[in-house]
Amino acid sequence: MTPVDKPVRIYQCEDTVNGILSAVYDAGLSGYGHQYIKIQPLTKGQAENLELFSEYIFVKTDTQKAEKVISAVRHKISEQAYIDMMYAIASCQEDRATAVYQFITYGFSIGAKICGALQLPCVERVFEIKRSVQNEEHFFIEFLRFQEVQKNPPLLAAVIEPKHRIIPMVTEHFADRFMEEWFIIYDKTHREASFHYADGGWDMHILNEEEAVKLEELTEQQEEYQDLWKFFFNNIAIAERTNKTLQRNLMPLRLRKHVTEFR
Amino acid sequence: MVFQENATLREKLAILSDAAKYDVACTSSGVERKGKKGQVGNASASGICHSFSADGRCISLLKILFTNECIYHCKYCINRCTNDIPRATFTPEEVCTLTMEFYRRNYIEGLFLSSGVIVSPDYTMEQICKTIRDLRRTYRFNGYIHCKAIPGASPELIEEAGWYADRMSVNLELPTMRGLQELAPNKNRKAILTPMRQIQNGMAESRELLGMKGGNRSAYWYTQKRNGRELPGSQADSSKDRMLSGGGPKAVRDKKSDFPQQPLSDKPASGIALPSSSKNPGLFLWKHCDISRGFVPAGQSTQMIVGAAGESDYEIMAVTEALYQRFDLKRVFYSAFINVNQDATLPALNGQPPLRREHRLYQADFLLRYYGFRADELLTEKRPFFNTYLDPKCDWALGHLEQFPVEINTADYNTLLRVPGIGTKSAKRIVAARRTGSLDFQTLKAIGVVMKRAIYFITCNGRMMYQFLKIDEDYITRNLLENDVEVMKGFGEKVTYRQLTLFDDLSLRLEGKE
Numbered sequence: 178m179t180p181v182d183k184p185v186r187i188y189q190c191e192d193t194v195n196g197i198l199s200a201v202y203d204a205g206l207s208g209y210g211h212q213y214i215k216i217q218p219l220t221k222g223q224a225e226n227l228e229l230f231s232e233y234i235f236v237k238t239d240t241q242k243a244e245k246v247i248s249a250v251r252h253k254i255s256e257q258a259y260i261d262m263m264y265a266i267a268s269c270q271e272d273r274a275t276a277v278y279q280f281i282t283y284g285f286s287i288g289a290k291i292c293g294a295l296q297l298p299c300v301e302r303v304f305e306i307k308r309s310v311q312n313e314e315h316f317f318i319e320f321l322r323f324q325e326v327q328k329n330p331p332l333l334a335a336v337i338e339p340k341h342r343i344i345p346m347v348t349e350h351f352a353d354r355f356m357e358e359w360f361i362i363y364d365k366t367h368r369e370a371s372f373h374y375a376d377g378g379w380d381m382h383i384l385n386e387e388e389a390v391k392l393e394e395l396t397e398q399q400e401e402y403q404d405l406w407k408f409f410f411n412n413i414a415i416a417e418r419t420n421k422t423l424q425r426n427l428m429p430l431r432l433r434k435h436v437t438e439f440r
Numbered sequence: 441m442v443f444q445e446n447a448t449l450r451e452k453l454a455i456l457s458d459a460a461k462y463d464v465a466c467t468s469s470g471v472e473r474k475g476k477k478g479q480v481g482n483a484s485a486s487g488i489c490h491s492f493s494a495d496g497r498c499i500s501l502l503k504i505l506f507t508n509e510c511i512y513h514c515k516y517c518i519n520r521c522t523n524d525i526p527r528a529t530f531t532p533e534e535v536c537t538l539t540m541e542f543y544r545r546n547y548i549e550g551l552f553l554s555s556g557v558i559v560s561p562d563y564t565m566e567q568i569c570k571t572i573r574d575l576r577r578t579y580r581f582n583g584y585i586h587c588k589a590i591p592g593a594s595p596e597l598i599e600e601a602g603w604y605a606d607r608m609s610v611n612l613e614l615p616t617m618r619g620l621q622e623l624a625p626n627k628n629r630k631a632i633l634t635p636m637r638q639i640q641n642g643m644a645e646s647r648e649l650l651g652m653k654g655g656n657r658s659a660y661w662y663t664q665k666r667n668g669r670e671l672p673g674s675q676a677d678s679s680k681d682r683m684l685s686g687g688g689p690k691a692v693r694d695k696k697s698d699f700p701q702q703p704l705s706d707k708p709a710s711g712i713a714l715p716s717s718s719k720n721p722g723l724f725l726w727k728h729c730d731i732s733r734g735f736v737p738a739g740q741s742t743q744m745i746v747g748a749a750g751e752s753d754y755e756i757m758a759v760t761e762a763l764y765q766r767f768d769l770k771r772v773f774y775s776a777f778i779n780v781n782q783d784a785t786l787p788a789l790n791g792q793p794p795l796r797r798e799h800r801l802y803q804a805d806f807l808l809r810y811y812g813f814r815a816d817e818l819l820t821e822k823r824p825f826f827n828t829y830l831d832p833k834c835d836w837a838l839g840h841l842e843q844f845p846v847e848i849n850t851a852d853y854n855t856l857l858r859v860p861g862i863g864t865k866s867a868k869r870i871v872a873a874r875r876t877g878s879l880d881f882q883t884l885k886a887i888g889v890v891m892k893r894a895i896y897f898i899t900c901n902g903r904m905m906y907q908f909l910k911i912d913e914d915y916i917t918r919n920l921l922e923n924d925v926e927v928m929k930g931f932g933e934k935v936t937y938r939q940l941t942l943f944d945d946l947s948l949r950l951e952g953k954e
Contacts, residue, residue: 293872353475412457414493423496
């Protein structure tokens, strides 16, 4: 909807979960009219692209505001709405914050059935964004490859290049699976890494140039089990059934970059 | 025979993965299990694929044979005793180390252990048992294990394996009893169905005593329940079973023939039954095994070879349905026959194995398990083969045009599922979205309905998507086929559908029968 009578108000915020939710909080309480509101997360170093006839408001990140939004969504809408919202925010789509904002405000009015109401444009958009993030999360749960980069104590490391910020979800999966392993998952796109400790805890780190290079070097070494795995991988295919098209559909080329058997 | 006594791990892996690749199932689904302190691994209910090999099949488990030595002589099998091929045998330790090291690098979800029959069924089952017991106990592996139950092995060994494995499978090998007799002379239906029934009974007992942890229900079970039909396994030991075995009680006890022989076209599923007297004992090893995971919690599956013994799709589907209904199986897998031994008594395949036929069978299998179709709705004795050009659901819909169009805004879930282009996910989304307001065609697209198939069969608020659409068999068939040329490409064939008739698997099948 293009409003003619009123300028669009754009809430700008930090490009983080808390940043976006703080903007959602302020925008929601403004009473300005939901259809006139947009939320724009600002990426560092990105040239600002100002729209004419729009008002800009910068929202400072406030963890308390973000927590309030989360708790309201969980209690007044549903747990599913909370999950959908968090997945959508993890995406790299520029319009995700605005879509999430509309999704939440609509959700407060119609309740839990919001998640299935795909005939509403904002719900359809959140659904679409969420689906692409979940697909990517699943791809990396499938295709991420660890390598033992240190023997004593054993340390596993993996490099991935996702479009979306899926590293927390992926780490959560492996934290349950490899409770007592030390491992690092490095997201090269966003230059973030998760560190998992042998006591079961894990945390996120932003790597500097030097650390990133070092980690990539380590994962380029060869090990015996990689060799055995490649061997198994090539052996298990049935020549009479060869079907590279099907293989490519199920395992797209862009995801094969850091996958042992394709290196 | 070439025996590799001192083969390296690499050589063994080469021989024993090569020998296992014809096994179909590589699924790691059916059980959800969280990680545990002091153990390695967890399991995800929907299963996780980790790679896709050059034939497009998913690699989820480390699929290997314990040994490819075999005392049997099954004509279709690469490992039959008369073949002059390199032979090798793993040690349990080698299997465990490979599994653990592959698992921690996220190459696999777990282990799929099968084996040739070495020395005797009992001896073989013992080796499988020892391997997976070590993997659970010594290596503290909490991921997914699928292992074979060897027909003819003692019930104690099969039970023990069931406490360590997540899924077990007994291969049916061939859809018809006649086929089995001809092609696998050392095997018989009764020996195959006996462990299947034991595992079924064990799972029922485990579920009763351990609750959901003892193993969850199959998709087929939920579908039957939703449709208000008889639940799988409920007639497992009734006299009905005996009747379905093709003759009276007398005939069943006739030991010489195992099961009464009947013309197969009469009752295709007649071989899928066990007399009630063969009710297996329950579970005995509660105190000796770790029961925390339940008994075969991910259920059992089986597989059969398609296109080796001249059976019809109708026979295959009837057998499949009987396996789901009477043996409460989780999955039935089909494998397009490949003449690996160039055996003269088996059908020669010029070109590709019957992959499209296999694909149609899988589609029909999903229609049984998720969509509430019965086998006799899809095929009949008079029309015993699936249409090569149309998927089984479109084919069914074209034969039942009186039930269409379906109104998206009012039809119930079961009716929506019968519309071509609507799957279980989109049907659920339609039902959820209707709670907020009525749906139009634009929304259906967003929901994920395959419009190029669905538009002939649906209305939104009383209207079809385009006014010129006709509910007419010829018209719809022509349009569906034009759209489906693309679909065919997915199966590695670069021919148009007109040319396909030449290479159609029907011609292969006829050759096989001669």
